Amino acid sequence: MLRTKHLLSLLLLSLLFFSPLSSVNGSNIYKKLLKTSDLINANPKEAIKIIDSLKQLPEVNENQNLKIQIYDLESRAALMLKDYNKAYNTLKEMDSLLYVSSEMSRIASNYNRWGMLLTKMGVYEKAMEYLLKAYKIRHDLEESETLVCSQNALAALYFEINEGNMAKATIQKAVKHINNTNDVSLRAMILDNAGQIEEKFGHMDSALFYYHKAIKQEQQSNNIIGQIQTCQNLAGLYIKKDMLDSAFHYAMTALDLANKINAQQDIVSLKLTLTEILIKRSQFDNAELMLLTVYPEVETSIDLKIKKRAYNLFSDIYENKNDLKKALQFAKKTIFITDSLITEDKEDKMSQLAFIYNMGEKEKEIETYQKLLLTKTQKSSLRHAITVATLILLTGGLTIILFRLYKGRKNQTLQLNSELKEKKRLEQDYQSLEEKHTLMSSGYGRLLEKEQKTNSFLKTKAETIDFSKHNMQESIQTITTFSSNMLLGSDIDNKQKMYLEKIHASGKALERILNKMVKTSSEIISSTHDFDICDINVIAAETTKFVKEKQIENEFLEVVFSFPQVASSFKLYSNQKAIIRAFEFLIENAFTYKEQGIIKIGYKVVDKQIRFYVDDSRINVPISTQTAIYQWQNMGVTNHSQLDDENLSPLFHTCQIVQSINSNLNFETSNTWGNMFYFILPLLHDETTKQKNEQVFPCWNDKHILIADDEFLNFEILRNYIKPTNARVSHAKNGQEILEMIKVFKFDLIIMDIKMPQMDGIDTMYELKKQSNKIPVIAQSVHAMESERTSLLQMGFAEFMLKPINKTELYQIADKLFMLTS
Template sequence: MKIKRFIFILFFVFNIPLLTAQNILDHQKDTLRSLIDQSNRAYEVYNYKDAIKYASILIDKSREYHDDYHSFLAYDILGGIYSETDDSVQGRIFSEKALEIARATKVDSLIAWGSLNLAILYSDNKKTYDKAIHFFKESIAINERLKDVDQLYLIYISLAWTYIDNQQFQEAHTILSKADSISEKKKIDPLNKLYIELLFGKYYHAIKDYDLAKKQLESITEEIDNDSITDLAIEVYNNLAEVYYKTDEPKNAFLSLEKYNHYKQKAYTLEKIEETEKARAKFDLKQAQNDLRTVINEKEYSDTLTAILIVATIILIIALLGFFLFFRTRRRYIDHLKNYNEELIVAKEKAEKLSKVQTKFLSTVSHELRTPLYGVIGISTLLKEDPKLKAYEEDLESLKFSADYLLALINEVLLISKMDAEAIKLSKKPYKLDSLIHSITRSFEYSLQQSNNKLHVQIDKNIPNSLIGDPVRLSQILMNLVGNALKFTKEGNVWITLNLISVSKKGSYKTRFTIKDDGPGIPIDKQEVIFHEFTQVENANHSYKGTGLGLAIVKKLLKLYNSKIHLKSAPEHGSEFNFSINLKKNDHQYEESDDETSKSADTDDTKLSGDKHILIVDDNKINQKITQKILDKYNVKSSLADDGKQAVEMSRLYKYDLILMDINMPKINGMEAAVMIREFDKNIPIIALTAVELDEMRVEITNSGINDIIHKPYDRSEFIKIIIKNIPAEKLTL
């Protein structure tokens, strides 16, 4: 995809002065131009680390200077980089953001460019091929209206490339002919002409007209070698090697392969791979050229017939030896070609594994986003309950809804990333099926009231209630499916049905889970795409918003169970989703997990009344105040500590009933502080109040001496339950 994006970046960089906003100062323009130049230069030579750095700075400066054009450029470059490093989700987000900015400016040239780059992004995936063609056509239509033949020429290059890659050769030839006609009427950049010649070569190669393909590709080798046009050279010599191989020219095939690897090595170096954490094939071509030299030493022999026969015999032996060496060398060339193709496949597999690195990045970002979200959700909740602000109740509800929606999106994107990186495994812990289903139905009580729906549950009595497995992942699957059903159903019914299918000799209970609704149903042409990421169907129930990730998460989670989701639906006849998984009976005495224990804890919040004193440890002043105000509502006294060091000192001086401990703090973090407090106080309850990713740190947190965990942002009722659960019974008001 990069070679297709590269030519467009060059075109627009040269036109930056024409497109830059006119209301900013000259030194600001110079700053923006310098940043985009540096990012582009790094991008062109595959230095993605610096390209990302300069693009990020450019976003900040563009916002500061209110320059939408350079903001568009920055997001567009980031979209290209992340797409090329196999992060399709993040690449799509950045590229769509770029197009969103372009549409907001109402500048046709930017909209055409943004549409084009999204088309290029989508063109690399057969599943999104139709979207790619749609965006190509949108960009072409705009540029035809603008009569921008230079841009049209470049678009034709990319569209023809896409058609060839998808074996639509007639369409490719039509587009190439249009581009050729432009070059006959208008002076075109010589580099761009080379791309058209390359594509004609690829086209002839694809339709197996090898003579024309060879002629076309050979005609541009001298120019690309003289100018060292790396990306173009890679494509030309790769195609030439294949054409020579198919026309039984092994020596030329090998020489072309040498050229191909020379340019490939020039573009992709090990140092840049380590800096950008992107795997690329490392070519270590070992030359094994054998020069066949036929040495025929002519000597003067006598004119006798015997001498002539001896010479003829020697010549014949040398010729036979020459043929033997030729065929052996030919076979070696072919073996080289096969070996390097296999190395490319292995390198590609290694590159895909590096996507796991992105999971760590998303975990860090999710923590940084959850922390301010805790403040937004907490403050909006408290203000909404203030009777003095009754007139603003609807606005505060909208604010809290938006924050909740953003939190759901963060959690779902993080979960998708972890599953793509194979960082999620099913746990094995005891749970009760009826408690799990009850918790799920209870979570939708408000939604049911809003949409006037009814939820029906039916569980086969032959399914054991005491199970061992992963209740969290099973809950996520059911929550997404039930939420999806309620999303599209209004004043109707939703059924959750569990039926036992069979019982194995090993004690596995194969169970079918069915979630059915009597809503409007799903059109046949949408039943496949709804399982794609960020895909939604038109929803008449506008009070419910979604991220478009729910069904994609369900599909990926079921892979962990070696199961698949099945859909039955028709317009006006409702929808039915079902899947089958093996449930494992818990033959040992049931023990509640931490999550279930917290849910079953005494919910009588009046027990908090009385002389209770809680220490709140958090380096964020806003979060301190929110937690303190919540405790004030229950008449609980609280003190504040700004970091772990201060928390240890205050715990030595004063007696607290409980400590709420943040984890990520300066000086001494929450876990280190807990270890130090446990040295002089073994009994005081310590609860982690944190936004860190629990899947990665839960064990480390509990091993530090912390009794329980509350994850930010939290539900206030659950917050109070966990506090009540951890305060010793003799200290609670009876």
């Protein structure tokens, strides 16, 4: 009876799940979206207002499909209005919504929009990547209409990067298949794009042909924005051909359309074009009047290119009117704007680099999310399949199930009991194996610890015997020499001679025992240290062999080796087996994490030292692990429960081995680029092979420096400056992180940016002074007056440095501060 109720409940839930949902409000919203789609070509500003009002409706927030359609229209309108910030934010929202969508056509459309936006922003490499992704998806889906759209976008990109042949070939493909699309606006866009490409490469007649065809398509679809753009292009082309009447006609046509939709930016640009035509006609008074009508808008405009164009035209007018004073005034303004444009171009390049970096981080997040999504989708598909199968079985065989329910119940109960017993037995076996594994791990750790204690004891004992030898040897030699001299004398009787012979024999026996003890001592000392010239190539070969064996167990990881050739003038004097074993423990630590990523393994020679490292791009070093390593190496504190942890045990053993060869385990870590564990050993160097102009770096082996900067690129620059000094480097993004990190770690120097989010450098310095912290702090900033520098020093900063930081100056200032605080 219970099973029957359960099956009926499943049937009811399935019917509810598959039943269609309808909403009157939803229907009205879809109608508005259709009207808005038609309005975008005629008046994109008005379309944006309607879209903003729709986004406020609760029905939209509850319906993911509606959200996707609204953001799709918003990105189209923003691109037409050249509002690239709005387009960027809208496409980001689209990305987050499409994570949970399997509609490849929509994903391709979003990739294509990303490519068009990045082309406009000048980020050409990323634009090419997105456009090729969109093209591939559409080609695989055999969508001929959208494939034309991708070809048009690629042609525009080739046009921007001056790839003439590629641009012409791609746009010709789009023009050839233009009839595959029913979208009149897309046809117009392709024809206009073809005209621009032909014009750029000097084919004026072909450009005119495409522009006129584009105008007809735009008039047919009432695409006002497109008509304005094409008319502007025609006006510019006729000016080049010196056909000023035609140029004036199309410029006035475009101006009327721009006034109709109040496209202020286009109005200003078109009036400047009309001014240029009037100047070519030598109508300088009319040109001046036309230019004065837009002068207030030019002065308040943030578009420096518009300003430069207007000032050039003013300068030409006044030069032709022989008003040289005004001509010179506007020429100076033009020069000033040119300098500003150069500065703006540099800032654009920096923002593009930051954008590319953020896009790379975003793509990593998307890749991870899509893998999780694939797993969820597979599970969801399985559930749907089970539900459908259940419905079919219920519909066709409900009577049979009810008839056989009682008969099969007893067998099912027996089978269930059997499965439960088997499950319980397996759980007990698994628990037993787990306990044995734990005992073996802890036993191995204790065994290693006992072995180290035994070696230490034997070493101490041997050293004690060696020390005793020096104190006892002189006394023994004195006794044997005295007894020898007495035996040589003739004035002793037999009894004295017998005693002297016994003393002499005992002294010799004692000397032999002492020499044997010293020999044993030397053997113990040599077995514990066993230092010799190491073969670095053997270390590299053994490490590579070990990694290849481990990689069979974990195929997710990509391993990159870096074993450069070491100059023959360098010799490594250490314990070769200990180095290989330490390397193996660090590699085991990296392989305990099963995530996909890259591990870099190798060594690097810097300033007569060799650094052996394992660089893991996937994860950072947790604070708990950092604290444990510090306690093992500096305080001698060992918690046996840590040795049972598979993530800590390899690091503990590495610390023990590395310290036995007179080094320490160091690490660098960040939330962005993962972690790097390394240990450093000195190299013997033939001074005769030293280069005369070799750069000398300061030695900061025992120093720990904290770099506080919210910009990762700035942190990377400073870290590369400090790396050759062998100082340990940590990273904080704001003042809050600084205050938390100084509670856990001991720092010798802080290099802090003044402008940081959450808590800036000034507030952080105030908190450090409240805590009576004695760590010297170097302030860094992009610009500061001398008075500001003085006030920063009065606040408590030890020194001030101007960005970009000079490497030599950094070394000098840091060395001075280390001397003052040591």
